[in-house]
Every structure is written in structure tokens, then in C-alpha cells.
Amino acid sequence: MQFAPAIPPGRYLYSGQTMSSEPILRLDNIVKRFGQFTAVDGVDLAIEEGEFLTIVGPSGSGKSTLIRMLVGMEEVSEGAIWLRGERIEDTPANERPTCMVFQSLALFPHMTVGQNIEFPLKIKGRSPAERKQRALELLALLRLPEHYYTRNVTQCSGGERQRIALARALAFDPEILFFDEPLSALDYRLRKTLEKELKDLHERTRKTFVYITHSLEEAMVMSDRIAIMNSGKFVQIAVADDIYAKPVSRFVAEFMGEVNLFDIEGTTSDDLHGTGIEIHVNGQAGEFGISLAPNEKGTLMVRPEFVRFLSSGETSDFLVRGILRAEYALGSRIQYKVETANGSKLTVENLREDRYQGAIGDAVILGWDIESTHIIRE
Amino acid sequence: MKTSRLLRAALMAYGIGIIAWLYLPLVSVTFASISKARYLSFPVKRYSMTWYTRALESDTVSDIVFTSLKVAVIVTVVSMVVGFFGALAFARYNWRFRKLYQKLILLPIFFPQTVLGLALLMWFNSVGIIPTWKTAVIAHLVWISPIATLIIAIRAYSFDAALEEAARDMGASTWVTLREITLPLLMPSVISAGLFAFLLSWGNFPLSLFTTGADSTLPEWLYAKMVSGYSPLVPTVGVLSIIASFCLVTLAVLFPWIMRAARKDR
Incomplete structure (x- = not known):
């Protein structure tokens, strides 16, 4: 690491x-x-x-x-x-x-909303009038109604409690x-x-x-x-x-959400050994900083939303052939799982309007451009 | 789940049975206290409140009550303080001998009180302390402060440590955090611990018997009166004592409500 x-x-x-x-x-x-x-x-x-x-x-x-x-x-x-x-x-x-907003929020259950927000000011020895004025300002800043000042914190909803905790932390300044x-x-x-x-x-x-x-x-x-x-x-x-x-x-890469990762080695041919990925980059790879020296190991990364279905005859910088295995609706997007010839799985995400017109089991060609490709060297 | 009529009737009978079993003795003592007769007999033939007047006028009775009250009040206050800090050590903080402390502090509750009383008397004698009501306070504390600790510890266990941390984070010192956060939040349990302490001390007989010396507490006096020279003062004072306890418990039950009302005003 x-x-x-x-x-x-x-x-x-x-x-x-x-x-x-x-x-x-x-x-x-x-x-x-x-x-x-x-x-x-x-x-x-x-x-x-x-x-x-x-x-x-x-x-x-x-x-x-x-x-x-x-x-x-x-x-x-x-x-x-x-x-x-x-x-x-x-x-x-x-x-x-410094001040922290806790995971449990740590609102004092024996105090009202106002007393909670004023707590840090009370510790600092501010006058009650000044405290109240600041608490009301903070209630307004966090879009909480003024009458919440006298409400007990245990009677507030989750989102309100969140805002109260924030107001209290801001009162501490x-x-x-x-x-x-x-x-x-x-x-x-x-x-x-x-x-x-x-x-x-x-x-x-x-x-x-x-x-x-x-x-x-x-x-x-x-x-x-x-x-x-x-x-x-x-x-x-x-x-x-x-x-x-x-x-x-x-x-x-994996922590940041869905991703396609391939173990690769630097190559001089237009195919990445064992990955089934064909390269059609015309001498640009170096410019984008993704070239590997022959035999140098790395991981090729492409996010699912940058992979697209190619129609026959269409080409792109990187190209993979496979079979469409599954389709999931994710709301605004559709996710596809494609299995390549050597058994590795690829994830593709398209917007709903760019939905793939075909059926599960189709032989498909996937492609993506070099701009959306990243090489991880560990 | 629906309860059948038979089951409901059985539950009702069970409830009434339990309550009768618990309260019937008190009822009979009450009857005895308002009986005009010199000796305890049932049913009561003629009623009179004379013994109440006599009990309230008697110097002996007021002396005895005062002694019991002194002992109970001191035990209550000390138990609340010891129990509060003891419970923090018991439930809130991690320290080296905590596990051992948790076991040792609870042990005195399970000692037979007569043995504990005798042991304390022997110890007082060996170090040359003459037993009076003050030694009884110590004896009561040995038994009652662990109970108070336990009561407060139960609440201290459910206390969110982040509340204290949040207070400190906003600039409160250890002392201010204790005063503003820890103490108010544990207050209900401190009050119940105090209540228990008072009632347990007020009604305690075995420990007082061994450790009061020449002084006498209410239960001791009642017992002495029963075994030698019974007078209707015994049930009368007994009933008065029960009424006092009952008032105290009622006050304690109302306490959270009173506190809430007070907080609203603030």
C-alpha cells in the first residue's frame, strides 16, 4: 500500500x-x-x-x-x-x-432543545440573554421552528435531533x-x-x-x-x-463502487494476454499515461458506466466479446453482467434511455475508450 | 392473544389472593391499634383512638422515633453519596480491580443480618467503641450502601458515555460534567436508592439489636414491648410507622412529576 x-x-x-x-x-x-x-x-x-x-x-x-x-x-x-x-x-x-457531532448525537435528554443548544455558551459563562439570542439564531439557521426552544429533545424526530446537535456544535463556535x-x-x-x-x-x-x-x-x-x-x-x-x-x-477502486478490474501485463501486441481484451489504440496509450512496459504487471480499470454495447462494425479503443448473462434495473440506470470467453465477468451500466435492445444469452461486443481507462500500479 | 374467561377469573382470584396475603396482617394490626381492650384480641369489640393520643403524647415514643429518624436520615444521605460514586466505579469506569470490586461490594447484602450484627458488635468491642445509635448507623451502612450502589449502578449501566464526552468536548471540566450531566441523569436512581435506604434502615431490627447499645430504635422498642409488658401502644406505633412509610413512598412516586413541573418553570 x-x-x-x-x-x-x-x-x-x-x-x-x-x-x-x-x-x-x-x-x-x-x-x-x-x-x-x-x-x-x-x-x-x-x-x-x-x-x-x-x-x-x-x-x-x-x-x-x-x-x-x-x-x-x-x-x-x-x-x-x-x-x-x-x-x-x-x-x-x-x-x-474543536467540537464533534457524535454518532449517537449525544443530546442531553434532561434538557430542552434550547438548553442543549445553549450548553456550550453556558460553560463559557455567557449571560442568559445572550445565550437565548444565539440559540434562536441557530434554530433559524438550521430551519427549526422557534417554539422548539422549549421542547424536550426526546420529543423531536431523527432529522430534528440531527439539526439540534449541529446547532449545539455551532454554538460552541x-x-x-x-x-x-x-x-x-x-x-x-x-x-x-x-x-x-x-x-x-x-x-x-x-x-x-x-x-x-x-x-x-x-x-x-x-x-x-x-x-x-x-x-x-x-x-x-x-x-x-x-x-x-x-x-x-x-x-x-472497489471501495468507490462497481468497477471492472483486469490483471494485465505490459504487451507489444494488440491483445492483453488472458484477458480477452483487444486494444485498438493508435499510439495514444502513452499520452494518457496508461502504457505498461512489457512484462510489467498492473490492473486495468474501467467503470461500468463507461462501457457500452457496440453494434457490429463499430469499434472503440478497447474491445471485449462476451455473452449477456443478466440484467438488473437500478432505477435511472440498467446494469448488465456480461461473461467473456475466458470466464471473467464484466459489469456494464447504461442509462435507461440507452437500454440494450436484445435478450439474455446474446453474444455482445463491449467497448470503451482510453479516456475512461485507468491503470493501477501497486 | 385472547385470554379465556376462566383464565381471566383465575388471574383475578390469584391477584386478590396475593394482595390479601400481603395486606391482611396490616389490617389486623390496624384493628388492634384502635381496640379499646388492653389485650390483643379479634374481633375487636369496642373501638377507641385513645392509644393514638397516648402514642403521640408519649416522650418515650418520640425519643425512640427521633433515634430511628436520626439513624435512617444519616444512613440515607451517606448511602446516596457512597452509592452514587460507588455506582460510577461499578458501572461506568474501567479500572484494574473492577471485577473484584463488583463482587465484593455486593457480598454484604447476602450475609445473614444477625451474623453481620454480631460480627460488627464484636469488632466494635475489640477496638473499644461503645455501641450507641452512631454505631448502628455504621452497621446499617454496611448492609444498605451496597444495595444503594446496586440500584444506582443499574441506571449507570444504561448511561450513554458519549453524553459525558460531548459535555467535555464543549469545554466542561470534570466537575461541571458531573454536576450538569451525570448527576441529573442518575438523579432518579439516586432518589430511589435513598428511598430504599431510608425504609430499610427505618425497619431494620437484627442489625440495630446488636449495635445500638443503650439506645433503642423503633423496631427494637416494638419488639421489647411485645416480649415484656405488651401495651396497645405497640400496634398503634406500628401503624403510625407504616403510615409514615406509605407517605414517603407516595412522595417518591410523585417525585418525577414534581421534577418535571419544576423544570418547566425554570
């Missing part, structure tokens, strides 16, 4: 402005061990001010442990955390200017707002709505958001940058499009 370097400052644009050179949060070789087990294994990261960064990984990848160390609820075994140039890894959670999978308990439609609300909120508040989730879709919708984590390490950190189109490993 390899590290992808953090994106150099200034290269990547977001919200119409260039990132400043000083990261708001910098992690320097962070390690966390629980006895013999290493949960987080030497993580480096630079988070830019105002960025929405999502850390994605399967359960057990160490992302929760990492975020708990960042807010100060877990001790760091090794390494340093820098917040605006100040080392904070030994600062207790209650003295760090943190330098960085962390999220520990707060949407995972909600149903699909509500999650979709809240994802967009969260993105809007990020744009309106311009705060630095660091979000962790196991759901890639969630990450893709909201984030400026995505960091993929596996076995306690970052596998790739990049903007969503790059992670989707140019994954650095098979793990990332």
Missing part, C-alpha cells in the same frame, strides 16, 4: 478561493496502539482552513479512533497534532477549540467541526436531504468540517477532499473525482 501525498497548497481550488499555505490542522505520524493492536498506523495529514474533508473507510479501519484523538478523547500513542501551529495532542478535550457518522442511523431519504443541508451549511458558515463515514456516496456529495483509510493508514487523499477516476489501488 502506498501513501498519496497531500495535495500541495494552492493547487486545488474550492469555493472560489485559493487555500492559504498554513494548514489549520496538521497530523504528524499519528499512531494509536491498543495493547498489541495498532488501530492507527502512522497517519500524516494537512487540513486546510475552510475545507470540507471526509475520511472514508470500512468499519475497523481506524477512522473513529483517529477522530477521537483529534478531539482529545483518546490519547495519542505517538506523533504530533498541530492546530494553527500549536501542538495540542496533550491538551484535554475540554481545552481544545469551534475552529474545526468534527462529525462521527452522524447520519448513519437515519433512513435513506432523510440522509440524502441532510447531506445537502450540511454542504449548504458548510458553504454558509465557511468553517472547517472534518467528517468521517463508511459511506462513499455521503463523502462524494459533500466533500472538497476525500481521504480513504484502510487498516489504520491513508490509502489515498484527493478530490472526489480523482479518487473515483484514478484510484491508486484495487482497494480504493
Whole structure:
């Protein structure tokens, strides 16, 4: 597995402005061990001010442990955390200017909505009048009715509780707002709505958001940058499009949704050994950076939506013959499974309007272009 | 599931039987307390409230009640405090000897109280402490504070640790977190633990018998009166004691409602 370097400052644009050179949060070789087990294994990261960064990984990848160390609820075994140039890894959670929205939301059940939102202000010693004014502002910001101020949190719905937790975290006015999978308990439609609300909120508040989730879709919708984590390490950190189109490993490619992967070796012929893939590229391969030296091993990747059914006589850069085995309706798209001559399976996804006109069992020719092809070298 | 008529009738009879079995003795004591006769007999022939007047006027009775009250109140307060922190250690925090602590703290509940009382008396004697109502407080605490701990621990187990973490994350110190989050959320169980502590101490006989020395608590006095020189004061004071306990329990049952009303006002 390899590290992808953090994106150099200034290269990547977001919200119409260039990132400043000083990261708001910098992690320097962070390690966390629980006895013999290493949960987080030497993580480096630079988070830019105002960025929405999502850390994605399967359960057990160490992302929760990492975020708990960042807010100060877990001790760091090794390494340093820098917040605006100040080392904070030994600062207790209650003295760090960061705040987290918990997976369980952690709303205080013995308090009203208003008391919950005002809690951080009460701790900071603000006057009751000021507290109430701010709580009402936040209720409005999160589109909650004003009369919820006196409502008990236990009487609120899942989505409302979500917004209350967010309002409370914003009342704290943190330098960085962390999220520990707060949407995972909600149903699909509500999650979709809240994802967009969260993105809007990020744009309106311009705060630095660091979000962790196991759901890639969630990450893709909201984030400026995505960091993929596996076995306690970052596998790739990049903007969503790059992670989707140019994954650095098979793990990332597969984690980012349906994908066709072929083990290949560099070749000089116009056929990839054993894969049944014919190459019809006219000396362009090198230009797109997908050429392999003869005998060099790699993985060829193409996303299902870039593969299309070719009519006889039509050609494309890459071409495979096979038999259509199955068809699944996925809503707006249709997914097909095609078995090639050597037994490997290919997944194709077309929009409903581009539906393949034929039947299961047909001999078909599939093709895709070099622009949608990516070679993974591990 | 539909219950048949026969089954429903049987359940009803069972319910009434249980309640009668539990409360009939109390009813007979009540009758005895309002009987005019000098000796306990049933059915009661002539009724009178004289013994209630005498009980309420008696200096002995008020002394005894005061002693019992002192013991019970101190036991209650100490049990609530010890039980609260004990329950946090029991249920919320992981530490080295936690498993052992969990077993050891519950053990005194299962000791026969007479043995425990005797053991404490012998120990008091050997270190040269003269038993009074104060030693009874200690004896009661040995038996009652584990019970209080257990009651609070049950609720502490279901407590979401993220609530405390969230409070800390928003800048609350350990002490503020305890005051604003942990204590209010465990309060209902602390109140019930206190209630149990009070009632168990108020009615305790075996431990008091060994450890009060020259002082006497209400159950001890009732017993002494029964075995030597019975007077109708015994059922009368007994009934008064039951009424007091009943009032306390009613107050406790209403407590959550009172708290909610108070919170609304705030």
C-alpha cells in the first residue's frame, strides 16, 4: 500500500478561493496502539482552513479512533497534532477549540432543545440573554421552528435531533467541526436531504468540517477532499473525482463502487494476454499515461458506466466479446453482467434511455475508450 | 392473544389472593391499634383512638422515633453519596480491580443480618467503641450502601458515555460534567436508592439489636414491648410507622412529576 501525498497548497481550488499555505490542522505520524493492536498506523495529514474533508473507510479501519484523538478523547500513542501551529495532542478535550457531532448525537435528554443548544455558551459563562439570542439564531439557521426552544429533545424526530446537535456544535463556535457518522442511523431519504443541508451549511458558515463515514456516496456529495483509510493508514487523499477516476489501488477502486478490474501485463501486441481484451489504440496509450512496459504487471480499470454495447462494425479503443448473462434495473440506470470467453465477468451500466435492445444469452461486443481507462500500479 | 374467561377469573382470584396475603396482617394490626381492650384480641369489640393520643403524647415514643429518624436520615444521605460514586466505579469506569470490586461490594447484602450484627458488635468491642445509635448507623451502612450502589449502578449501566464526552468536548471540566450531566441523569436512581435506604434502615431490627447499645430504635422498642409488658401502644406505633412509610413512598412516586413541573418553570 502506498501513501498519496497531500495535495500541495494552492493547487486545488474550492469555493472560489485559493487555500492559504498554513494548514489549520496538521497530523504528524499519528499512531494509536491498543495493547498489541495498532488501530492507527502512522497517519500524516494537512487540513486546510475552510475545507470540507471526509475520511472514508470500512468499519475497523481506524477512522473513529483517529477522530477521537483529534478531539482529545483518546490519547495519542505517538506523533504530533498541530492546530494553527500549536501542538495540542496533550491538551484535554475540554481545552481544545474543536467540537464533534457524535454518532449517537449525544443530546442531553434532561434538557430542552434550547438548553442543549445553549450548553456550550453556558460553560463559557455567557449571560442568559445572550445565550437565548444565539440559540434562536441557530434554530433559524438550521430551519427549526422557534417554539422548539422549549421542547424536550426526546420529543423531536431523527432529522430534528440531527439539526439540534449541529446547532449545539455551532454554538460552541469551534475552529474545526468534527462529525462521527452522524447520519448513519437515519433512513435513506432523510440522509440524502441532510447531506445537502450540511454542504449548504458548510458553504454558509465557511468553517472547517472534518467528517468521517463508511459511506462513499455521503463523502462524494459533500466533500472538497476525500481521504480513504484502510487498516489504520491513508490509502489515498484527493478530490472526489480523482479518487473515483484514478484510484491508486484495487482497494480504493472497489471501495468507490462497481468497477471492472483486469490483471494485465505490459504487451507489444494488440491483445492483453488472458484477458480477452483487444486494444485498438493508435499510439495514444502513452499520452494518457496508461502504457505498461512489457512484462510489467498492473490492473486495468474501467467503470461500468463507461462501457457500452457496440453494434457490429463499430469499434472503440478497447474491445471485449462476451455473452449477456443478466440484467438488473437500478432505477435511472440498467446494469448488465456480461461473461467473456475466458470466464471473467464484466459489469456494464447504461442509462435507461440507452437500454440494450436484445435478450439474455446474446453474444455482445463491449467497448470503451482510453479516456475512461485507468491503470493501477501497486 | 385472547385470554379465556376462566383464565381471566383465575388471574383475578390469584391477584386478590396475593394482595390479601400481603395486606391482611396490616389490617389486623390496624384493628388492634384502635381496640379499646388492653389485650390483643379479634374481633375487636369496642373501638377507641385513645392509644393514638397516648402514642403521640408519649416522650418515650418520640425519643425512640427521633433515634430511628436520626439513624435512617444519616444512613440515607451517606448511602446516596457512597452509592452514587460507588455506582460510577461499578458501572461506568474501567479500572484494574473492577471485577473484584463488583463482587465484593455486593457480598454484604447476602450475609445473614444477625451474623453481620454480631460480627460488627464484636469488632466494635475489640477496638473499644461503645455501641450507641452512631454505631448502628455504621452497621446499617454496611448492609444498605451496597444495595444503594446496586440500584444506582443499574441506571449507570444504561448511561450513554458519549453524553459525558460531548459535555467535555464543549469545554466542561470534570466537575461541571458531573454536576450538569451525570448527576441529573442518575438523579432518579439516586432518589430511589435513598428511598430504599431510608425504609430499610427505618425497619431494620437484627442489625440495630446488636449495635445500638443503650439506645433503642423503633423496631427494637416494638419488639421489647411485645416480649415484656405488651401495651396497645405497640400496634398503634406500628401503624403510625407504616403510615409514615406509605407517605414517603407516595412522595417518591410523585417525585418525577414534581421534577418535571419544576423544570418547566425554570
